[in-house]
Structures are given as structure tokens and as C-alpha cells.
Amino acid sequence: MLTKHSENQLFHTFDETLRPQIEELLSLGKSAGADLIEIFLEKTDNISLLAEQDDISNVSPSFGIGAGIRVFLGKKDGFVSTNDLSKAGLLFALSQALGMLGLEIATQNKHNFEGLDSLKDYGIKKKNWLKDSPDINESTIKLLDSTKLLSSKNKNLEVRRASYSRSWQEVVIAATDGVFARDIRLHQTVGMNVIAIKDKNRSTSARRYGSSGNPNDLRNWDINKSAIELNESAEQMLNAEYVEAGQMPVVLANKFGGVIFHEACGHLLETTQLERGTSPFHDKVNKKIANTAVCAVDEGLSNYAFGSLSMDDEGMEPQNTLLIENGILKQFISDRAGALRTGHPRTGSGRRQNFSFAAASRMRNTYIKQGTYSPDKLIESIDKGLYCKSMGGGSVGPTGQFNFSVEEGYLIKNGKLDKPVKGATLIGEAKEILPRISMCANDLDLAAGFCGSVSGSINVTVGQPHIKVDSITVGGR
């Protein structure tokens, strides 16, 4: 029924005092013959709130603890996760991870592990983040203010929803190569979505904003600006007609327009994809893969950006990784396993949703750098095409083919924006589209999002300036 008291020492206080217990576990793993053992400990304290119309309809706090233990032997690895942070629980998880690779905990030969380095404590300056964040009361007031503001701006809004979620995470990472690091992460998102109904027409519109490491983010949220933007979009799309399908030039707006680069190109530059043999760019380092107008980076350093971090989930500080320079592929995004299996050096990009996933090479803040044109110049260069003001989600197939829905689109006629259109989907393949990005505007901006992949759903930033794609398939009716 219950764990025995003697085995019940808990790994619940994440600080230097954990050193002897962690070193003992790592030493046991090393003695068993593993090349490397990594322990990831996690505590979370999250809350999500939902306001619908003029009521708070959901307040959901959640707490979590867990550990992930990863063992490498040669190029293979075994990974076990558990909610049980007792010594017995972690020992059991370690023995399982070792067992996956045919190893057993030995009682002899404990001298081949030299111990952990000094604790790198990135969390020490962040200890007040949780208490400095808005409490439930303050958060609910702000959300209700936002839905009330929406109703005052548009009588056609039948559904008005606003949500807030705060995710606080404390982690400790330790590995037999000496890594011993602690961090605290704080991510906040606010979302608004509406349904407008007029006669037989319906339109939906949604926006999400997010930040990392900024306890005041919700307080600073400009609900008036968001409400105006959302109302304009819903109202325009209420009168939109279905777009006619075909091949055409498009201009993609900045901010969340960058989701296409993230999905269609960024993922193919992760070593995870190289390992699978599914990246068409696997042999293209220092070769041209995009139009010379394209320079792109992935970094984890921008202040308060949703994908920024002090260290990745393998204890490495994030790098500013230049992916594409003037159309030439420069570097891949790599983690520990990626470096081991593909030879591409780590970039501080080992990321995971939580303890139950092994880290994998994942993007952080990924964007196309800005160019020199004003956004109007891009529109003016097109006789007949599509302006994608707001993008929805999308997906990428295993061989690089992608599709994205356009939430808010406008026809371009004779170099000017024309009527709004709905139902558009952009379809293409990364290696064919990258050479067709011919113009980048001078208005780079970023947007927060969640990215789901092999190591779960993580916080990322996408971004770009306005860009022009010379030709792309637009799905419609």
C-alpha cells in the first residue's frame, strides 16, 4: 500500500541539498555501465481561467511533480518517467531505464562518476515570480473587463470568451557529465475568441498573446487594443465570401504569419528530423535552400518572448542559432541525442513539455529577419493575389508538405487590398516555397504559440516581417 518510511525520503526541495541523493543515483547508473545518465526533476503550479460572456465559468488550479530519467548507452537511450519522487520511486525508475538497455544496478564499482559540478542556479533571481504574478482575484477581474469591453464594441458578438493561463515550473537537471542546474520558468498566455452572427452569416475570430518570465504580463495586457483588433477581424469576416482556389502570389502578414516558416521549414532543421531521415535539407549545409531575401534564426534569448529560456531542458544555455543566411542553410537545431546521433553540435535546444517526455531538438523563438521594403510595397507588387492578414493553424507531413488555414484574408487586386475572403488554405512543400519568398518587409514582429511534436507541447515564438511568396496553391471553393 504505502512506501516504507525508510525508503520514503522525498526529492521535493529543489536545491543544493539534493546533491548527495542525486549523485548516489547517478553513481549507481554509471556503475551499471551506462555512458550517461540524466535526471530531470520537475514541480509545477499552474492555473487556468475562463470567462464566458460576463461570467467566470472555470477556475482550474493544478499542481504536479515528476521525474524523467534518461540513460544513454552508445547511441541508444532508455527513458522512464514517474510521479513518485521518493528515493524508492526514483531508484525503481532508474533500474527500469537501465534495464531497457540491458543494464543492471551493481553493488560494486562505484568509482567511475566524478560527481556533479557546482549548482548553476538560474532560478535564484526568479524566486518571487510566482507570488508576484496576479492572483485569481486580480486575474478574473481583468478577464471580465476584457469580455465586457468586447460587448461594448460590437453588437453582433454572440459569444465572447477570454482565457488566461499561468504556468510555473521549477526544474532541476543533473547528469553524469557534471551538469547540475536549477531553473524557474513562468509562462503566461491570454486568449480571446468571439463568434459574430448577423443574419445567416457567422464568423469566428481569435487571438492569443504570451510571454515568459514576466509576472506583470497580464497586468500590462492592453485589452482595448486586443478588443479592437478582434472586433475588426470578426466584422470583416462576417461579410467575407469563399475564396476561389488556385495558384497565386500571396503576402503573409508579420507576427503569426511566421507559423508557416516554423512548421514548414523550422521542423525540418531539427536534428530529430535528420535522425528520422525525413528532412530534405539533410545534406544542404552551406548550400542554397531559399531565396537570397531570406535570413532566419532560432534563438532563446529575446526578452519575455514565449520561447525564451535561461537554460534548455538539458541544462545548456540557449544559443542564437543562425539557420539561413541570404538563402544559404547554415546550421541545424540540436540537442544531446541529436549531437550524439547526427554530429551537429548542441544549440541549447533540448526541450520537453514536462518530465514525462525525453528532451528533443525543438525550436524556441524562430523567425525570418526583416528586410528593407515597406509592407505596402509587397502588396503593390501584385496584380492579383491573396493577403493573409491572420493565419490559423496548420500541419506538416513527414516529407515536408504543409497546409495552413487563413483566418483573415483579403484579395489583392491591382496592387491594392480588395474584399475579405474566407475558407483559404495554403498548400505547399517547404523546399519549393522557400525559393519563392522574394520580398521581406521591414516590420518584423513576433507571436506566441504552442508547438506539438515528439517531446510534447512546448512554448515557442514564431515571427517574420510581411513577406511575399511569388506563387503558392490556395485551397478554397
Next chain:
Amino acid sequence: MTNNITTKTNGELNPVFLNQLLDKYSNELDIRKWDMGASSSTDISVQVQNGNAKQLKGSQRNSITLRVWNKNKVGITSTSDLTDKGIMKAMKGAIEASLYGNEKESPEFSSLAKSPLKDISSKLSKSHSIDQLLTILKRAEKQLIDTHDSIDSVPYNGLSESYIERLYINSDGANRFMKLSQSSIYLYAKSEEKNKKPRSAGAIRINSDLEKLDINSCIDETSKKIISHLNYKAIETKKYLICFTPEAFLQLINAFSSMFNARSIIDGLSLMNEESLGKQIAVKSLNISDEGLHPDNIGAFSFDGEGTPTQNINLIKSGILSNLLHSEATARKFGVAPTGHAGLGAKVSVSPDWLVVSKSKGEMDMDETLSVKSTLQEYILIDELSALHSGVKASQGSFSLPFDGWIVKDSKRTSIEAATVAGDIIKVLNSIVKIEKEKIVTHQGISPFVWVENMSITGEA
């Protein structure tokens, strides 16, 4: 002393201890009414690459969701910290959350939380070692690659075995517990031929017992699909006669399941409204039911998040919207009994279990001659839809979705290079011209092949 509510080695929940602890803490904190859902799982899984282990994973996970009633307001918390301190923290969190509970939408205990449950045979299968899983998957990968020269790899694959427990208890004495096992395999292969684009296709199989998992048919289906996609062509953008495979039609219906969802209707997020019940929304030949208790539904639980027994329920009968899926709160609002489709929350979500599509008895199809085995006229066979999370506007009824499939003429199938299908779900349901007789079991429900006329396809020709 800090206790843990699970056993040391296998993470199983301990309902008796949990109940005692919640009783004790609720008394201490002056809470008279509470309920709790808990789940626990133990999984192992493997992935392989080129005959080698790629990743080996194991996990033991537990979590509870706790609701408390505090002066008629409900608060909720979930936690994976199942120590006694963790449970106490969760209860305090739920009490704090209850201060912001919505009195207009306060859930109650399900009136059926203590009703007898249907007997779902859920024998636990024998567990296997990670080495056994690895051997099986390595063999499957090799077998699949050996089926055709063009198949160069199986980049996405996995074999897993899981043991899952679910528990529901409340302060009124309801006590539900169930445990089941589940195994699954997925194989997603890639092929590449000279001067052609890489192509990919996959299949999945699920069974309660690894020994009974139909791995050969998963290999066979993946191989046949990918070979059929090797010779592809771009198609014209225009309106086509469409045949949905059972998998694709179920994907589409599931994406619009808010039509049947009482919670979505109340919230204004559904295409339907409270007056839609009893109205004709599809052709008369169409039946859709939700059958969580169907014997082919692997992984079925006999009760939902609120402890209500799982039930089979007709949703569309001869084209008429006949019932909705309910939680306790939505059922109360509609004056019916809960249907066993609820989660657990302050605002309880509702979702379908396992959809079954069939043809109404006695109803004629618009075009009886159509058959996926013999039709000679040109049509598009849609095998799998993609990007459902972004290409579906459930509250508007519209969709625009990429798909894998073939253009078929004179019974000859040619793979489509890349295309999307767009439409309006109500129009689709009313443009069904044939529902074939043979019902096919898939991992997400049961459906025959369904034919729809005049649908918009965007191709690249």
C-alpha cells in the same frame, strides 16, 4: 510522515486509502461535499530505426482531480502529487477556486453515479518486457521495408503496452473503479523513387492484448497504401463525386461532434441549437450513434468522469437529430438523464466515445449503383484527412482540409499529389448519395464507405 497513495512498484491507485484521506481532510476543512476522479497508468513503448532501438520509454503516471462544494459554489484542482501533503494542497486549492465558482452553472453529483454499470469485459492481458516489444517492432519494420524496393524507411513507428486505471468516488458513497490494458502499433513508412517526390503512408492497430494485436494487417495496409501512392498526379480544381473511406468519414464527423454536444450547444459553440432536436439535418438514410459499450471499442471504460455509466445513444436517426451527449449539468438543463460522456470539472466537458455510422433500414440511397468495388465513373476516394485542428470551423460548419487519396476512373486508382477538400458539414450530410452496406471497424469507430456528390476539391494541376 509523508505517505503515497500508490503502491511502490506498479503505481496502482489505492481507493480505500484515498477515500479515507479525503474524508479526513474534508472534515478538517469543513467541506461536506466532494468528489474525485483519479487515473493511473503504467506504460512501456519502443521506437526503432533501421533495425536498431531508437527510443525506449516507460512511465508510471498518476493524477487526481478533486471537486469541492463550498457554500453552493464548486471549485476544482488537479494534482499529480499523490502524497498526503499533495492531496491536502489540492483540497485547499479547490476551496480557493470555489470562491470564484459560477453559481449559475454549478454541477451536482450525477443522479446515476451509483447506478449499476454495464459489464465491459476488460481482462488484463499479460505484460511483456521492453525486449519483447523491441523484437516485435524490429521484425515489423523489416517486414514492411521488405515488401517493396521503394520503401526506404519507417520514420514514424511505435509499439506500446499500457495498463490504465480509472477511479471515481464521492462523499455520497459512489465508488467506481476499473482497470484495463491496451496495446497499439503504428507504422508510418516513407518511400522515394528517382525523380519523384517522397511519399508516405501509415496505419495503426489497437488491441487490449499485445498478443492479439494484428501487426501483419498493419504492415499490409501500410505497404499497400504507400505502393499505391508511388505513381501520383496532380488533379484539376473542380467539383467531384467523393467517396470517403470509413476512417475519413469518421474523422470528419468527429471533427464536427459539437453538433451533438449539449455543452457546446448551451455555450453557443455548436452549429446546432436547443431547437435542433427532432429536426432533419441529414439524408434519411443516415444513422449515427455513439457506442462506447461496443465490444470492438478497445479501451472503453464503463463510467465517465462523473461516475455516470457509459451508454450507447442514437444521435442521428434516419437523418433526424434525435439525442445529444450530456454531462450531469447539461442533462439537468435539458430535462433528461446524463448519458455518460462527461469529463470532470467545475464546468464539465462533454465528448463522444466511439461513433458508429450506418445506413437506416428501409431507406433508399440516392444512387444505389455506387460501390467502391465496382464503380467505373470518375470519383475521388478520400482515405485520410489532415489538419483537422486548423481546417475545421466547427461553430460555422465549414472545413477546408488536405487529404490523402486517389482519383479513380474505370476502377483504376491513381494517387493524388496534393489536394484539399472544402465544404460545409450540413451540406455534406444532405449530399450523401450512397452509404454502403458493409460496416468497417476502425480504431476510432465503425463506418461504411460513404459517397457524397459535388464537393469542392483544390488540386495543383
